[in-house]
Amino acid sequence: MPDYKNILSNRYPLAQSWTLAVAERAGAYGPARKALGTMTPEQIKNEVKAANVRGRGGAGFPAGMKWGFLNPKPGQDVYLVVNADEGEPGTFKDRTIMEKDPHRLVEGCIISMYAIGAHKTFIFVRCELVLAIQRLEAAVKEAHQKGYLGARPFGKDHPMDIVVHPGAGAYICGEETSLLNALEGQRGEPRLKPPFPAVKGAFGMPTIVNNVETISSVPDVVSMGGEAWSNLSLLPPEMKDGGTRLYGVSGHVVRPGVFEAPVGITLRELIYDFGGGMLHKDRPLKGVIPGGSSTPVLRPEDKVHAPDPKSPMNKWHGKSHLDVPMGVDTMRNLGTMLGTCCAIVMDSSVNMVEASRNLMKFYHHESCGQCTPCREGTGWLEDTLNKLASGRGKASDVDLLVDIANNMMGNTICALADGTAMPMLAFVRKYRKEFLEAAEKGLGPSHRLDEAVRAALVGGARVAAHAEAMGGAA
Amino acid sequence: MTTPAQSHAPLTLTPEQERRIDEILGRYPTRRAACLPTLHVCQEAVGWVSPAVVAYVSQRLGMAASEVQGVVTFYTMYHQAPVGKHVLWVCRTLSCDLRGGKTMQEHLEKRLGCHAGETTADGQWTLKKAECLAACGYAPMVQIDDRFYENLTPEKLDALMDRIERGEMPAQEETAWTPNQAS
Numbered sequence: 001m002p003d004y005k006n007i008l009s010n011r012y013p014l015a016q017s018w019t020l021a022v023a024e025r026a027g028a029y030g031p032a033r034k035a036l037g038t039m040t041p042e043q044i045k046n047e048v049k050a051a052n053v054r055g056r057g058g059a060g061f062p063a064g065m066k067w068g069f070l071n072p073k074p075g076q077d078v079y080l081v082v083n084a085d086e087g088e089p090g091t092f093k094d095r096t097i098m099e100k101d102p103h104r105l106v107e108g109c110i111i112s113m114y115a116i117g118a119h120k121t122f123i124f125v126r127c128e129l130v131l132a133i134q135r136l137e138a139a140v141k142e143a144h145q146k147g148y149l150g151a152r153p154f155g156k157d158h159p160m161d162i163v164v165h166p167g168a169g170a171y172i173c174g175e176e177t178s179l180l181n182a183l184e185g186q187r188g189e190p191r192l193k194p195p196f197p198a199v200k201g202a203f204g205m206p207t208i209v210n211n212v213e214t215i216s217s218v219p220d221v222v223s224m225g226g227e228a229w230s231n232l233s234l235l236p237p238e239m240k241d242g243g244t245r246l247y248g249v250s251g252h253v254v255r256p257g258v259f260e261a262p263v264g265i266t267l268r269e270l271i272y273d274f275g276g277g278m279l280h281k282d283r284p285l286k287g288v289i290p291g292g293s294s295t296p297v298l299r300p301e302d303k304v305h306a307p308d309p310k311s312p313m314n315k316w317h318g319k320s321h322l323d324v325p326m327g328v329d330t331m332r333n334l335g336t337m338l339g340t341c342c343a344i345v346m347d348s349s350v351n352m353v354e355a356s357r358n359l360m361k362f363y364h365h366e367s368c369g370q371c372t373p374c375r376e377g378t379g380w381l382e383d384t385l386n387k388l389a390s391g392r393g394k395a396s397d398v399d400l401l402v403d404i405a406n407n408m409m410g411n412t413i414c415a416l417a418d419g420t421a422m423p424m425l426a427f428v429r430k431y432r433k434e435f436l437e438a439a440e441k442g443l444g445p446s447h448r449l450d451e452a453v454r455a456a457l458v459g460g461a462r463v464a465a466h467a468e469a470m471g472g473a474a
Numbered sequence: 475m476t477t478p479a480q481s482h483a484p485l486t487l488t489p490e491q492e493r494r495i496d497e498i499l500g501r502y503p504t505r506r507a508a509c510l511p512t513l514h515v516c517q518e519a520v521g522w523v524s525p526a527v528v529a530y531v532s533q534r535l536g537m538a539a540s541e542v543q544g545v546v547t548f549y550t551m552y553h554q555a556p557v558g559k560h561v562l563w564v565c566r567t568l569s570c571d572l573r574g575g576k577t578m579q580e581h582l583e584k585r586l587g588c589h590a591g592e593t594t595a596d597g598q599w600t601l602k603k604a605e606c607l608a609a610c611g612y613a614p615m616v617q618i619d620d621r622f623y624e625n626l627t628p629e630k631l632d633a634l635m636d637r638i639e640r641g642e643m644p645a646q647e648e649t650a651w652t653p654n655q656a657s
Contacts, residue, residue, distance in 0.1 A: 003655040012651045077503075089567045089606040096649065127514065127551055128563075128607055130620040131646055163501045168510050168549030171605065185509030185535070187548040203503050250569040250610035257611040257650060293568060293606075342610065344569050358568045362605050368548075449571040457574045458581070458628055 002261065002273050007220055007232070007244045008213070009260040012100045018135045020142040023103040029148060031219035035111045036154040039222070044115035048218065050226030052233070052242030054263075057083055057174070057211030058292060058339045060328030062240065067116055069198035072206045078118040079207040080109060081183065081197075082215055084125040084132070085167055085174040088292035089362060090344040093246040094212035096258050098125065098132035101216075102139035106162060108215035110143075110153060111222055113160050116208055120161050123212075124179050127166035136164045171366035175414045176209040178368065189370045190414035213246055220244075234264030234325055239312075241327040248342030249275040252283070252350075252452060258342075264325035267298070271322070271345055280452065283347040287430070288322075290331060291339025293359050294419030296426030297352075298322070298336055306333075336426070349452040352431035353438045356424060357385040358449060363420040374417035377408040381424055388435065391442020398435045401428050485530040491519055495534065505535045509545055513552060522553035550605075558593040558600040560638060563617040566603045569610035574626075578614045579603065581628040585635070598639065612649060621646040 011017045011026045020028070035044055049064030072078050082105070086094040097105055109121040125133050140162045143149045149160050165183055167173050173182045177191035180202050201207020221229045221243075230242030241263050247270055250256045254276030261274070267288055271277070278285060287297045298321045306313035313333045316324045324330050331338040346355060364378040381404055387393040405421035405428075412418075428435055448454070487495070498511045512535065516527040523546050532539040546552045553561075564579045579590060582601055586594050593600040609615045612624035616631065623634055624647065637644050 001652060001654050006653050009651070009653070013653055086608045087606055090569050090610050091606075092608040092610045092612075095608050096651070099649065100651065126608070128604075128617060131622070165501075166511055166514060167551075168513070168545075169551035170549050182510060183507060184504065185506040185537075185545065186541075187544055189548075203507070248611055250613065251572045255652070256573075256613070257652060259652065260654065289568075344572070344610070346572065350572070355568060358566075358571055362567050365605055448576060449568070450574045450576050452572070453574045454577050457577050 001259075002265075002269065004244075004261045004265075006260050008104070008216060008246065009096070009101070011104070012096065017100050018102050018139065020103055020139065020146065023101065027223075028103045028219075029107055031223040032107045032110045032148065033154050035222045036114055036156045036158070041115045041117065044111060044222065047221055047226035048115070050230060051217075051221040052226075052230045052237075052240045053214060053217055053221065054241050054328045055211055056213035056217070056245060056340070058088060058294070058337070060241075060338055063210060063214050066198065066210070067208060069196065070116055070206050070208060071199075072117070077120070077203075077205045078116055079202045079205055080113050080116060080118045080121040080215075081176075081179065081202055081207055081209045082109065082121060082123040082212055083174060083176065083179060083209055084123055084129075084212045085171075085179060086129070086212070087126055087171045087174055088294065088340055088342075089359065090250055090289060091248060091292045091340040091342040092250070093248050093258050093340065093342055095129055095132055096246065097212055097216050098129065098136055102132075102135045103143070104216045104219060105136070105212055106139050106143050106149075108218040109162055110148060110160060111218050112208075112210070112215055114153075114156065114158055118208070119159050120163065122183055122202065123162060123164050124173070124183055125164060125166060126173070127168055133164055133166060140164060170368070171362075172368045172414070172416060175416065178414065179209065180207065187368075189368050190416075192413055217243060217245075232262050233327075234262045235327045235330070239327055239329055241329065245341055247274065248340070249345060250342070251345035252279040252285075252347040253277065253345050254279055264327055266323050266325055267343060268320075268322040270326075270343055275345065278345075278347055280347060280349075283349055283452065285322075285345065286348045286350055287346045287352065287355075289344040289346075289423070290326065290336055291341050291343065293344070293362065294415075294423060295331070295337040295339040296335060296422050297430060298334065299430055302430075304334070337422075347452060350449060351438075351443060351447040352427050352434050353385065353388055354443060354447050354449055356427040357382070357389055359423060360385055360420070363416065367416060367420075371412035371417065373408045373411040374420070377404050377417060378420055380404050381420070388438040389443045389447075393439045393442070395436055395439045397439055398428060398432065401435070483526060485516065485520065485524075485526040487516070487519055487530075491515055506537055509535055509537065509542065510549075513542075513546065517552060522556050559598050560619055561600045561602065563602050563604035563607070564590070565605075565607050565609065565613070565615055565617075567606040569606070570613040570615060573613035575614045578616065578626060578628065578631065581631065582616075585632070609649075619643075623647075624649070 053063040054060040173188040178188040182188040197207040259274040304316045360382045364382040369375040405424045408417040408421040590603045615624040
């Protein structure tokens with residue numbers, strides 16, 4: 001394992017790390033005591049700004065700037081809402097915070113509520129994460145018993161409470177306005193913006209919606225100081241992308257999992273150092289989705305083209321996409337997104353028509369149906385890919401995929417359609433030959449996505465017997 | 475599917491369940507906001523969101539029954555028909571499928587003798603396909619009732635299901651964690 005320091009995750013290995021006694025012995029609530037005891041809300045906000053925390057939920061928006069949009073009218077309540085609806089395919093990092101160190105999130109909420117003038121936090125957790133919900137609820141209860149929440153947290157006359165709110169199974173609720181509708185007891189359909197949540201959010205009140213990891217970073221920002229925390233990043237300071245963060249890696253690697261590293265490690269480090277390299281030594285990397293399924297796929301053989309010395313990417317001119325430090329802006333300059341920093345690794349056994357078909361099925365299932373381009377587009381993409389896969393397709397269907405995707409982009413209320421269209425376009429552009437081959441002869445049974453591991457999971461005889469028993473139906 | 479006769483009778487909850495709903499109502503500035511958690515409590519009590527549940531929730535929260543029904547149909551975790559004693563969700567999304575998600579689904583269909591979306595003849599299991607359950611690094615995985623079981627093989631899954639059929643509830647394992655060297 002590389003030798004970066006575990007900061008956000010330093011309490012993960014402790015026995016019973018999710019209990020207040022263990023967490024506090026290892027430093028929890030020291031930063032909250034410092035923040036509420038010695039700092040003004042303005043000072044905390046300035047530290048968060050100086051820390052250059054880019055939102056960890058996928059969009060990478062500067063957290064300090066988001067907090068700055070709050071301008072409540074007299075008499076208005078302010079709410080903090082924590083987005084713990086982790087559901088972007090490939091992403092499984094926030095869960096580790098809630099399961100292994102829920103007090104870090106509770107402490108982050110306490111400091112953040114004080115900073116933005118809120119008295120109540122709603123943590124919106126997808127209800128499938130039962131263990132995370134149990135541990136968070138227990139942590140909130142312990143914090144109440146200690147007086148860290150309640151009427152006078154840390155002696156400050158600033159009452160605080162945290163409510164853990166379960167979702168009910170819908171990917172779209174990770175979109176912040178859809179999440180607010182689900183919180184208010186409605187169908188999780190995204191709202192038109194503006195007004196943005198900072199002006200009119202939960203229950204019509206000014207609201208800040210932040211990701212679990214973003215809020216969990218706040219205690220370290222307070223204890224280290226914003227600038228020091230920002231400087232943990234390996235990116236140059238002018239990129240304003242600071243700190244340390246959780247990375248995930250899944251798919252065809254030896255050691256899939258969540259790891260902590262500074263902002264700005266490369267995909268090569270993530271796959272080969274943290275992930276332990278490719279699962280099968282004779283099957284090289286074919287493509288990697290860098291930060292959740294909505295981020296366009298990258299190929300290892302593609303090189304950065306930025307000969308202009310004034311280009312922000314010039315430093316990496318001629319290098320593989322895998323060797324560019326991962327940051328919000330660097331990834332955007334590669335035509336993809338940093339997203340949630342959780343990479344899906346695919347080796348040479350993967351057929352990209354099948355990989356994209358898996359994801360388009362997901363988006364079709366998860367489109368809320370409010371906007372026509374998304375409701376119809378996601379289904380049309382899936383149908384077209386089904387046609388290609390089953391051998392009923394034709395070459396013009398490949399262009400149809402591009403046409404549908406282009407007509408979804410920017411034409412809907414929320415970003416789900418863009419998050420569907422962008423990866424679709426990248427798959428077709430970068431692996432066009434495979435799509436044309438599928439148009440010609442369809443995909444055989446050997447194109448299954450789990451073909452690479454199936455032999456290890458079940459014996460060949462059992463697979464054949466099963467295929468017969470099921471009459472070939474999937 | 476025929477609706478069980480009891481679903482037409484009004485829903486009666488235990489005092490403990492009523493107390494939980496009162497407590498939930500106290501958390502929010504509006505009654506309606508309690509809709510999702512209240513539906514969870516009722517589903518736990520009844521096993522699915524029956525017409526009686528919808529009637530109860532709409533009356534308790536002051537919502538139209540059609541509004542509650544609209545909420546129920548929007549989300550995947552509310553069962554709109556009776557389910558088996560155990561509900562087994564097998565994740566089908568990309569990261570899981572790359573590590574054997576489909577193989578697990580086929581194994582389950584063979585073991586249970588039903589397809590995804592169906593309930594076994596003996597009413598013990600309902601098999602459903604899940605979209606990404608945030609366990610991508612521990613694939614393949616399934617969720618059985620309220621627990622995640624990860625890093626599965628067909629043999630491991632068989633052993634788990636055997637235990638569950640004997641009335642045990644195997645604990646969810648802590649996810650693996652590898653700290654960096656400097657720490």
